[in-house]
Amino acid sequence: MVDIQVAVRVATELIDDVRARGAAALAEQAETFDGGAPASVRVPASEIAAAVTALPADVRAALEEAIVRVREATAAQVPPPAETRIGPGATIVQRWQPVERAGLYVPGGKAVYPSSVVMNAVPAQVAGVASVALASPPQRAFGGAVHPVILGAAGLLGIDEVYAMGGAGAIGALAWGVEDIGLDPVQVITGPGNIYVAAAKRVVRGQAGIDSEAGTTEILVIADETADARFVAADLVSQAEHDEAAASLLVTDSPAFADRVAAELERLVGATKHAERVRTALGGQQSAIVLVDDLAAAAAFSNAYGPEHLELQTADPDALLALIQNAGAIFVGPSAPVSLGDYLAGSNHVLPTGGQARFSPGLGAYSFLRPQQVIRYDRDALRTVADRIVALSSAEDLPAHGEAVTIRFQ
Structure with a gap:
């Protein structure tokens, strides 16, 4: 990479x-x-x-x-x-x-x-x-x-x-x-x-x-033993086909489920069109199957990582969702794969990568908007705070700030 x-x-x-x-x-x-x-x-x-x-x-x-x-x-x-x-x-x-x-x-x-x-x-x-x-x-x-x-x-x-x-x-x-x-x-x-x-x-x-x-796409799936290993594997492959540097991660508290997903991945990779690209991405240091003690630890791992795409495929995804802080977009349940968001969910698929979901949102109308404050005070309203403006401007050794107010009442 x-x-x-x-x-x-x-x-x-x-x-x-x-x-x-x-x-x-x-x-x-x-x-x-x-x-x-x-x-x-x-x-x-x-x-x-x-x-x-x-x-x-x-x-x-x-x-x-x-x-x-x-x-x-x-x-x-x-x-x-x-x-x-x-x-x-x-x-x-x-x-x-x-x-x-x-x-x-x-x-x-x-x-x-x-x-x-x-x-x-x-x-x-x-x-x-x-x-x-x-x-x-x-x-x-x-x-x-x-x-x-x-x-x-x-x-x-x-x-x-x-x-x-x-x-x-x-x-x-x-x-x-x-x-x-x-x-x-x-x-x-x-x-x-x-x-x-x-x-x-x-x-x-x-x-x-x-x-x-x-940048290059990322998917992190949190799944427990109740999830369908075929669905999880297919979702990991779907993002790995973007690029050899794509990151596909599974985080689970079930070693048996991890083994099932690994087996499904091997089967799916061999059958997909961009098999070589997918295999490179899944085998890279950016991709992994991560075992954790419990789902709270899985949520903590995800929050530290700040994935572009996060899928929650667990028995109680809403309880897990309550623990999630950092993600570009969150896909809840087995019928909400990242591919849905890529095309027709109605959400936006332009999302922060490289951990930037910890502090940056995905693309939206707000990306093109600037918040502005429009201030209107009449003379009496300004008079009510004039002395306090003078006090603060004097405390900051910026007397002209206060004078710009008091001149209006001379």
């Missing part, structure tokens, strides 16, 4: 190159890391429209259903304005203001993620972001163009500003803009990616806001 500090150094070099040389640097990086340099970094609107028309009927129906479900669940994340009356003539209004422009990153390396278009774009739209730019790596199979299903998903959502660029360079391009392709800087960058994309988001933070460092 690549160390995050190494990834940060690489990402910094790639971003600095894009800042210095613009489209030329993006073209070279596309040749080196992606599917070749695109004919045009900015995707023509006609290609987006054609991609919508070409979407297979079942894929289009699934995307449209996902859009409806994610939009419905995300609407609950936009707080209404709230007014607090401090006293007569004194009010504070809490409002949530969207950023004006956002950059959405949709990965396209070992797999294609039209679902990530939905997960990025819908929260931005629900939040009220007026301008959205989407970046996705050029694909060799399509002559250096963005994958047509990703373009189709963007078109379904009304996104007409799409760029064929990927990796750390794309994150830098979104943050600082690229004049020679007409890309204006964005205020917030969201979306998942590999460790270099996550590192790039760390590098640009300060120039632009980010949702979280959503």
Whole structure:
């Protein structure tokens, strides 16, 4: 696995190159890391429209259903304005203001993620972001163009500003803009990616806001002897197929159940399409079957780890849920696999990785919103606190603060 500090150094070099040389640097990086340099970094609107028309009927129906479900669940994340009356003539209004422009990153390396278009774009739209730019790596199979299903998903959502660029360079391009392709800087960058994309988001933070460092996927399953070993094994495999560096962990208090899952894993890995990738991920140091004394210890382990995806498959998952503090998203019971959340649960699948669930949320409408307080005091309301403002400003040796108040009553 690549160390995050190494990834940060690489990402910094790639971003600095894009800042210095613009489209030329993006073209070279596309040749080196992606599917070749695109004919045009900015995707023509006609290609987006054609991609919508070409979407297979079942894929289009699934995307449209996902859009409806994610939009419905995300609407609950936009707080209404709230007014607090401090006293007569004194009010504070809490409002949530969207950023004006956002950059959405949709990965396209070992797999294609039209679902990530939905997960990025819908929260931005629900939040009220007026301008959205989407970046996705050029694909060799399509002559250096963005994958047509990703373009189709963007078109379904009304996104007409799409760029064929990927990796750390794309994150830098979104943050600082690229004049020679007409890309204006964005205020917030969201979306998942590999460790270099996550590192790039760390590098640009300060120039632009980010949702979280959503890197290589993780799943942690807490299960007891009542769980179905086939379900647990299938869920571990489902996330391991993303990448050789994907983390799949089972935490259980039952040695017998651990053995059953290990046997199921061996059977499923041999039968799955990406068997070599899955086997590498499951055999890596980032994946494990962990035995604990009891489920309280399992919850403590999970809270310390802070997984991106957490599944609870136990006899009493609600009791276990009460012990959970840190997780990007929590899937409760045998009929709520992570795959459900990846596509059609209505929840968002762009989630913090690398332990960042301990302090960062997943992507939502709030990722594009800034809380602002609007303060209104009339003259009498200010008079009631004037002496106390003077007292505090004097105590802090900032007398001009108090004078800015007393001058209003002279």
